[in-house]
Amino acid sequence: MFNDKINRLVADIEDWMIEHRRNIHKYPEPSRKEYKTSSKVVSVLESLGLEVEKGYYTTGVVGIIRGKEGGRTLGLRFDMDALEMDELTNLPFASKNKGVMHACGHDGHTAIGLGVAKLLIQLRDEIKGNIKLIFQPAEEDAPNGGGAKYMIEDGVLKNPNVDAMVGLHLWPALKLGTVGTKVGPIMASSDPFTIEIIGKGAHASLPQEAVDPIVIGSQIVNNLQTIVSRNVDPFEQAVLTIGKFIGGTRYNTIPEKVTLEGTVRTYNEKIRKKVYTRIKEIVEKTAELMGGKATLNYNFGYPATINDEKMVELARKAIKDILGENNYVEIERPATGGEDFAYFAKEVPSVYMWVGYGKENEDVYPPHSPRFDFDEKALSIAVKVLVKLALKWGKVKENDKCN
Numbered sequence: 118m119f120n121d122k123i124n125r126l127v128a129d130i131e132d133w134m135i136e137h138r139r140n141i142h143k144y145p146e147p148s149r150k151e152y153k154t155s156s157k158v159v160s161v162l163e164s165l166g167l168e169v170e171k172g173y174y175t176t177g178v179v180g181i182i183r184g185k186e187g188g189r190t191l192g193l194r195f196d197m198d199a200l201e202m203d204e205l206t207n208l209p210f211a212s213k214n215k216g217v218m219h220a221c222g223h224d225g226h227t228a229i230g231l232g233v234a235k236l237l238i239q240l241r242d243e244i245k246g247n248i249k250l251i252f253q254p255a256e257e258d259a260p261n262g263g264g265a266k267y268m269i270e271d272g273v274l275k276n277p278n279v280d281a282m283v284g285l286h287l288w289p290a291l292k293l294g295t296v297g298t299k300v301g302p303i304m305a306s307s308d309p310f311t312i313e314i315i316g317k318g319a320h321a322s323l324p325q326e327a328v329d330p331i332v333i334g335s336q337i338v339n340n341l342q343t344i345v346s347r348n349v350d351p352f353e354q355a356v357l358t359i360g361k362f363i364g365g366t367r368y369n370t371i372p373e374k375v376t377l378e379g380t381v382r383t384y385n386e387k388i389r390k391k392v393y394t395r396i397k398e399i400v401e402k403t404a405e406l407m408g409g410k411a412t413l414n415y416n417f418g419y420p421a422t423i424n425d426e427k428m429v430e431l432a433r434k435a436i437k438d439i440l441g442e443n444n445y446v447e448i449e450r451p452a453t454g455g456e457d458f459a460y461f462a463k464e465v466p467s468v469y470m471w472v473g474y475g476k477e478n479e480d481v482y483p484p485h486s487p488r489f490d491f492d493e494k495a496l497s498i499a500v501k502v503l504v505k506l507a508l509k510w511g512k513v514k515e516n517d518k519c520n
């Protein structure tokens with residue numbers, strides 16, 4: 118059985134992978150500064166005999182495996198950056214870089230990528246087409262754009278042209294041993310915005326001489342709440358929250374200016390654009406109606422991550438095949454967090470999966486917790502699924518392209 122061979126090969130590299138994970142964990146580097154992590158990846162890939170390309174968005178690395186038989190190209194993405202925060206785990210391999218921690222599991226993702234490289238190079242004869250392993254910087258760099266976007270601009274999906282993409286994340290809500298995904302949206306878009314309201318300041322006792330930006334701001338906040346309830350299709354989802362309302366210095370003074378800050382989460386571009394357009398109209402017209410002036414500064418952050426139906430079907434088959442029928446989880450609801458893998462998914466048919474590290478009777482720390490850690494058995498599980506998927510994908514008929 119070919120699955121037995123994969124299981125055996127993965128078991129052989131498990132310790133090697135864990136060692137890499139711990140080493141990466143010990144020396145975490147924040148977004149756009151993944152210099153040592155990146156050169157480590159380069160040296161491992163080179164030592165394994167992969168074709169290696171460097172310099173995508175500075176620290177991005179690509180390893181290419183060309184199968185024995187030619188064909189299309191599948192991209193597998195692994196993010197490498199850590200977060201700027203102090204680690205509180207007490208692990209023997211805890212961060213040595215003060216103020217930086219691998220609290221989102223990207224150390225694990227990078228180790229999974231190295232494991233997949235080590236396995237696929239041994240299974241080269243079984244691969245149809247090419248596999249491009251994409252080690253990406255700056256996933257956590259929202260809302261600056263994220264490494265995915267800039268690697269694409271630097272041509273990572275070209276030569277050989279990538280036909281489909283796969284991404285994953287270690288996930289606490291899924292049990293260890295399981296992997297899950299879903300068709301359509303799996304991660305939200307995440308857009309921050311700022312509203313600046315200019316009125317006319319005056320003494321609190323002379324409102325007739327003022328244009329009160331606090332009253333305008335209050336009206337804007339209320340009117341914005343009608344977007345989700347009145348403009349968004351009830352079968353679609355959106356979140357609009359004002360998290361900051363800043364204005365005024367004294368109880369008896371009407372200020373000149375008020376600033377509001379908030380965020381929008383959506384799961385498709387149509388709703389995202391509609392929400393943006395309505396925010397702009399409401400902000401500008403409400404202020405104008407009340408004699409003031411307001412401007413919206415809206416930052417389109419990561420878009421929603423949308424999984425392709427055929428790629429999900431392929432992933433589903435690969436997971437069930439290698440891990441067993443019961444270890445596939447059909448995810449019901451997308452997460453409200455953002456993920457810059459979304460940019461890849463906008464370019465080519467893609468699937469993004471969640472790899473469980475949750476425990477039955479024990480709480481595990483979620484990503485971005487200073488106590489975050491995961492069961493390293495999840496590394497092997499992810500490698501098995503990716504290898505199986507990569508081998509299966511090569512055999513998808515040319516005329517049955519995923520789209």
Ligand SMILES: [Zn+2]
Pocket residue numbers: 221257484485
């Ligand atoms: Zn994160």
Ligand SMILES: [Zn+2]
Pocket residue numbers: 221222223256286484
């Ligand atoms: Zn992450």
